[in-house]
Amino acid sequence: MNEQDARHAVEAALGKVAPDVEPGDLDGGARLRQDLELDSLDFLRLVEVIAESTGVDIPEADYPAVATVDGLVTYVARHG
Amino acid sequence: MPSLGADMEHGKVVEWLVKPGDYVHKGDLVAAVDTDKTVMDIESFQEGVVAEFLVDIGDTVDVGTPIARITATPAEVPPPAKVPPPEPEPGTKAPPPVRHLAHTLGVDVGRISGSGPGGEVTRADVERAAATPNTSAAPGAAAGAAPAAAADVPAEGEAHRVRSSPLARRLAVELGVDLQAIAGTGPGGAVTEEDVLAAVPPRERAPKEEIPGGRPPSEGAAEEAAEAPPSEAPVAEPPHKAAGEAPRRGRKDSGSKAETLRQAIGALMSRSKKEIPHYYLSTTLDLAAAMAWMQSANQQRPVSSRLVPSALLLKATALAAKEVPDMNGFFTRGAFQPSGAVHLGVAVALRHGGLVAPALHDADTLTLDELMDQLRDLVGRARAGRLQRAEMADPTLTVTNLGDLGVESVYGVIYPPQVAMVGFGKVLEQPWAHNGMLGIRHTAIATLSADHRVSDGLRGGRFLARIDELLQKPGDL
Numbered sequence: 415m416n417e418q419d420a421r422h423a424v425e426a427a428l429g430k431v432a433p434d435v436e437p438g439d440l441d442g443g444a445r446l447r448q449d450l451e452l453d454s455l456d457f458l459r460l461v462e463v464i465a466e467s468t469g470v471d472i473p474e475a476d477y478p479a480v481a482t483v484d485g486l487v488t489y490v491a492r493h494g
Numbered sequence: 495m496p497s498l499g500a501d502m503e504h505g506k507v508v509e510w511l512v513k514p515g516d517y518v519h520k521g522d523l524v525a526a527v528d529t530d531k532t533v534m535d536i537e538s539f540q541e542g543v544v545a546e547f548l549v550d551i552g553d554t555v556d557v558g559t560p561i562a563r564i565t566a567t568p569a570e571v572p573p574p575a576k577v578p579p580p581e582p583e584p585g586t587k588a589p590p591p592v593r594h595l596a597h598t599l600g601v602d603v604g605r606i607s608g609s610g611p612g613g614e615v616t617r618a619d620v621e622r623a624a625a626t627p628n629t630s631a632a633p634g635a636a637a638g639a640a641p642a643a644a645a646d647v648p649a650e651g652e653a654h655r656v657r658s659s660p661l662a663r664r665l666a667v668e669l670g671v672d673l674q675a676i677a678g679t680g681p682g683g684a685v686t687e688e689d690v691l692a693a694v695p696p697r698e699r700a701p702k703e704e705i706p707g708g709r710p711p712s713e714g715a716a717e718e719a720a721e722a723p724p725s726e727a728p729v730a731e732p733p734h735k736a737a738g739e740a741p742r743r744g745r746k747d748s749g750s751k752a753e754t755l756r757q758a759i760g761a762l763m764s765r766s767k768k769e770i771p772h773y774y775l776s777t778t779l780d781l782a783a784a785m786a787w788m789q790s791a792n793q794q795r796p797v798s799s800r801l802v803p804s805a806l807l808l809k810a811t812a813l814a815a816k817e818v819p820d821m822n823g824f825f826t827r828g829a830f831q832p833s834g835a836v837h838l839g840v841a842v843a844l845r846h847g848g849l850v851a852p853a854l855h856d857a858d859t860l861t862l863d864e865l866m867d868q869l870r871d872l873v874g875r876a877r878a879g880r881l882q883r884a885e886m887a888d889p890t891l892t893v894t895n896l897g898d899l900g901v902e903s904v905y906g907v908i909y910p911p912q913v914a915m916v917g918f919g920k921v922l923e924q925p926w927a928h929n930g931m932l933g934i935r936h937t938a939i940a941t942l943s944a945d946h947r948v949s950d951g952l953r954g955g956r957f958l959a960r961i962d963e964l965l966q967k968p969g970d971l
């Protein structure tokens with residue numbers, strides 16, 4: 415998947431999980447757990463939505479790689 | 495308007511989930527109610543056909559105000575049940591937790607003679623009344639917030655009589671007016687024809703039945719006896735003043751939801767700190783076994799059924815609570831009532847600020863997978879503001895888990911009338927000494943805030959230690 419599509423998919427998924435976050439305000443370096451205030455259930459839901467929309471499965475071992483918005487986009491682009 | 499929590503005084507219907515003519519069973523969701531804290535779906539405690547709505551969407555009314563009428567079937571609306579007319583006296587006093595208890599036991603506070611100071615209705619009075627549902631009580635209607643008398647069903651052949659002339663009774667039936675809700679101006683409080691005519695239109699009446707949200711916490715057999723049987727006649731309403739209970743408009747309708755929620759939380763927390771002598775304990779949980787087990791289990795699971803550490807911590811807490819009942823139950827009017835079931839309140843942070851702590855019912859009996867599913871569903875609905883009455887009213891013990899957001903430990907403030915709150919901090923890898931060797935393990939700090947009127951450090955310590963023990967055998971959770 416190219417990065418553009420990956421970014422859209424990530425923004426859409428975040429829109430579902432954290433509806434109060436404006437996609438335009440999304441800083442690439444924002445940490446999902448701390449800065450966007452996603453707790454463990456939100457994060458799991460995010461992983462689930464990404465899997466549903468892009469087919470990309472993120473195993474638990476790879477969670478550290480997707481800790482930021484950019485990290486997630488890169489991961490989805492690479493595996494999508 | 496059901497009581498959806500010990501501190502709730504009024505509520506507002508924001509959506510009807512049924513319409514007149516619908517047939518509802520006990521437990522069917524009938525309305526969405528906005529309290530200061532959140533929107534909750536409430537269920538019908540009665541079976542029958544929805545006859546009419548008694549409040550408008552957006553009206554704020556006191557707890558106990560009838561909001562809808564359900565009749566047995568449309569063809570079977572019997573003549574109005576016979577009860578004493580309301581006496582226009584000032585109301586019987588009962589504090590919110592007693593009213594809440596009365597409500598869950600299906601007892602009309604307004605009908606109980608209070609044995610407390612100044613005629614105040616006490617918890618014992620309510621329980622006594624619940625045990626004998628057909629007893630009529632001396633004082634007249636509580637003007638205002640008397641919860642519904644689901645158990646006082648006069649149609650079952652008691653000795654309550656509405657004094658009225660036959661003409662008045664016939665008029666009442668023809669006009670669809672509820673005799674029992676009319677203050678009689680005739681001799682001895684009898685309802686006259688003029689009273690009936692003055693009582694039209696029905697909207698202003700306080701007629702027969704409301705929808706009590708009735709699922710009481712498991713506090714023993716009393717609630718079974720007090721449950722309203724599916725009766726032939728509509729259940730009697732506690733009589734309100736003749737003018738009916740006009741919905742209070744404009745109360746707390748201004749201001750954002752977050753602000754009212756904040757105020758409600760603040761009031762509850764202040765009360766907790768004033769009334770409950772808290773003591774605090776903490777322990778560091780050894781989560782090596784639990785995390786290893788969980789990670790291994792998750793590798794073989796699809797995303798949708800992955801577990802999070804919270805699920806294991808919650809399950810262990812629920813099981814420990816079953817074994818240490820001093821942590822699980824309610825303290826009301828000077829006495830502790832342990833709960834037979836463990837309904838674990840889960841503190842959920844709302845994204846716009848504020849906290850709700852709805853219940854995972856019977857958490858000790860759920861498998862980890864069930865608990866995980868229910869937890870996700872509960873949290874999702876809590877954030878969307880669509881919780882059910884039973885979820886808000888029933889927690890017997892609450893857990894707050896701020897570890898997700900990075901703090902190492904959290905000492906919660908107990909939600910009255912509960913008697914304890916468990917806190918979990920962040921799961922961290924820490925150095926750990928074992929058998930003279932140093933290694934790294936996953937740990938988390940578990941804390942307990944508990945009510946010193948009910949338990950002491952020994953019991954509290956036992957409870958926390960048990961949580962730790964249970965987490966050493968994650969496969970058995």
